[in-house]
Amino acid sequence: MAEEAVLGFLEKNEQIIDSGVFAEEQGISHDEIVNVIKSLNGFRFVEAQDIKKERWQLTDEGKTYAANGSPEFQLFMAIPPEGISIVELKKKLGDAVFAIGSRQANRNKWLEMGKSQVSRKVEHVDDNVKAMLVKIKDGETLNKEDITALKGRKLISPQIWKGYSVKKGPNYAPKRRKPATDLTRENLQKGDWKEMQFKEYNFSAKGLPVEGGCLHPLLKVRQQMQMIFLQMGFEEMPTNNFVESSFWNFDALFQPQQHPARDSHDTFFLREPSTTKTLPEDYVERVKQIHESGGHGSRGYGYDWKREEANKNLLRTHTTAVSSRMLYALAQKPFEAKKYYSVDRVFRNEAVDRTHLAEFHQIEGLICDRGLTLGDLQGVLYDFFSRLGMSKLRFKPAYNPYTEPSMEIFGYHEGFKKWVEIGNSGMFRPEMLLPMGFPEDVRVIAWGLSLERPTMILYGIDNIRDLFGHKVDLGLIKSNPICRIGLN
């Protein structure tokens, strides 16, 4: 109604000079008119100019007097023609009214004040103060002196009145259509979409977040790793067995029983089930032999190999435990070349910190074939790591109890501009392969790395606990991009 009034008036008139006057003429509250003008101005239907006026309004005290009369008038009226004692009068009026009333009435020379008695000096008085206050309340103007007097008594206070003068704006139309926020089925059915205007959309804000699920970053990387191995012709080893015997985890790998990795400081041994029940006895005998006194051209380690040590159960410290089982099984059949891989959980009895966890994922690949050389190992490593985005590699001589030669793999990180260690590799020792029953010329080349480290480098995460485990931030999982490993 207010909007129609404003737009309608402007259709025929040049401008609305004063919104206050306009409101009065139209019989609409000024507040309502102001709101409409503001909204129309925002959409540039009209152009509004501010008007400011100073007005007077009653203070709380002024309001009381406008209703009940001024204290001096009340006081005057309370004095009977014969006069009254001050005590009595105070009782009648109350202390406050008496105090102000008597002061003002005296100033007006209305009273005869004795020591204890008050009487009227004049017969009749008018309550001019009340009359002026009522005028102010009704928006009428007073002369300067009266204003000063009322201001002095703090019965009125100034008030800034704001209004507008209004002209047509560039988007002026006699009728405004409300901009729509969305197109609905109803709009289509009614066909009113043709007249619809839309509220301007804010493209600097994002859309509604999608409500979908997300996969874990580490497992997204694992999936790509698996894809890479499959493309390179590797088949996956069954690694769904956390509990392993020391025999398959260490002894079968020609890792001596006094090796530091076999300390309780490094390995989780089990109370339940504490020992393994069966091992292939003839193979165990050959492993014992090679540890104790060598054979197959080896000097051996020259110590008393203990079956009890081999029987001790543990949580596998590497997936190579599975590799040793797989290779042993392979050696029991007529020879066939194989390429195996796995990506699964391993356990280390280590203190948890920014870069170490008691469990992590190991990626392992191995090739078992006749006549393999270090050149084959390096070739397959170049193939593998270039798919992870590392095509500059260097190899450093290293020591590992079950591989000889052993090579640490360093990759040049284009982002860090330096060489970083990215994995370990080597040829399984003859002392491991020959007791299994492989022919002399069969060699196994293998490499391993953790899944966590490349993932941390890839996503710029420097605390492993932010990536893996219960302390992970769900926001990270949701915002994590696709893993592009293996795409180039």
Place this chain on the structure above:
Amino acid sequence: MPTVSVGRDLLFEALGRTYTQDEFEELCFDFGIELDDVTTEKAIIRKEKHLKEDEDIGGDEEIIYKIDVPANRYDLLCLEGLVQSLRIFLGLDSVPNYTLADISQQSMLKMHVKPETSEIRPYVVCAVLRGITFNEARYNSFIDLQDKLHQNICRRRTLVAIGTHDLDTIEGPFTYEALPPSKIEFKPLKQVETFRADKLMEFYKSDMKLKKYLHIIEDSPVYPVIYDKNRCVLSLPPIINGAHSAISTKTKNVFIECTATDLTKAKIVLNTMVTMFSVYCERKFEVEPVEVIYSDGKSYICPELSPYDMEVSLTYINGIAGVTLEANKVAGLLNKMQLHAKQSVTKNDECIFTVSVPPTRSDVLHACDVAEDVAIAYGFNEIPKRKPSSIKPLPLNQFSDLIRMEIALSGYSEVLTWILCSYKENFAMLNRKDDKSTSVVIGNPRSADFEVARSSLMAGILKTVAHNKDHPKPIKIFEVGDVAVLDESKDVGARNQRRVAALYCGATSGFELIHGLVDRIMQVTGTPFVSPGDNTGYHIVSSDEPEFLSGRQASIIFKGKPIGTFGIVHPQVLDNFDIPDPCSFVELNLQSLL
């Protein structure tokens, strides 16, 4: 991996030249060790005591190199061994020939082993270094090496414990015994009082360094102990030596005993001690043997310094390393790794090396170790690589699959529509005009359904919605697929372009949901949301395409270029496809995000 700390200047002096840190690191890398840290004694003390930079403490400002060495190279655990190995590797020195002093069995020092020792620590091996010249650095290195060996191969003294003594303060023959603790009494190293062995064990319970070794013998009824001829206690292995025979920088003749539960390791430890420090003896690389005699009459003379001979064929070495080196070259490379090799030729013309493994190289167990040394000396990084056969997927298809998965995870179901569509569907029904520059047009269509190859995924998706009117709303579908576009630069004048499109259809348009999906696609491709003008990511600007409702559509700008549009599908288009419900739609060029 054990770490050895050596003074840098001392190291360079011994190597006969100085290196920049980079040069030295390169040498380490090739040889298979690693410069782990560069520090000073001062910094180490500060770190240990958790002191700040400016606090004054004792200690030297000399630069210390901390070097990681392989766990099976005990000969690299001291400066002497590192220097020797590197100098030989660099071709500066030849392999030393370690010898036993030529003395008769009668004049040899004797160590008699009592049978009770078998209950607790059955083995002992000994040797003498005659006429040694220590100075402070050499002496410290001698002590450090014992400590390093104790921590590593000796498994914190459980397997082997080393005792070193000033031979001029004691007199052979010696006896290795095992006695009840109450029967052993002596003044231990660094103490002024005499202790009974059981009391001594109590005393050491508060000793930070020694308390961790007490458990090795504590519960045994007998403790191992070594006496000299005059019942002077040399040591109470594996805990402590006697004060009487303590060595100092002035010591000239050193008696070394290693008691053990593992004889092989005891021999390795003894060999490491004597080979490393015989370099400072009057007769360089000569060690005086000691005869160890057991109570059952068995005896042996130690140390055993004669090389271990191993036969390795040239074919085997080349086969492991993946190289085709000639015999002379291989022999030279073996020398660099301290392995002396003698060539011979078998009947079938095969070249065989008799490789002499010196007492310093206990890590060489098998021909494969020899082959590795050749590969190291040749240079791992010089070996020709053999690329295995393998396949690679097409990155575009892999990428498309990853994006498809993400969109499906966002709650959109995949549709698979036809490439072929009618001319009308490709243009007029989408409010588009054919400017003849975009569309691959078929010359002999069998029906109106197959007139052109699609220029966008939109028609196929709208047709899918139209045919699923009864499907509960909202409908959320997507497609990843190719469109065909005209391209003058191609031989045939056209090419494919991979697109992704998605649609929302419900009671309301779902414009903000489609906008959200655009954000999601950008997020999973790792593209940041940026302000206009910034070409590192994407932003959105309003657009004016005929297939979308005016004012309710936008262009996706990726790295400054438009790659797609989204918006509320124009009601006229919806009507053309006979769709009664509002839809929002996005289509973008996926290839540009690869």
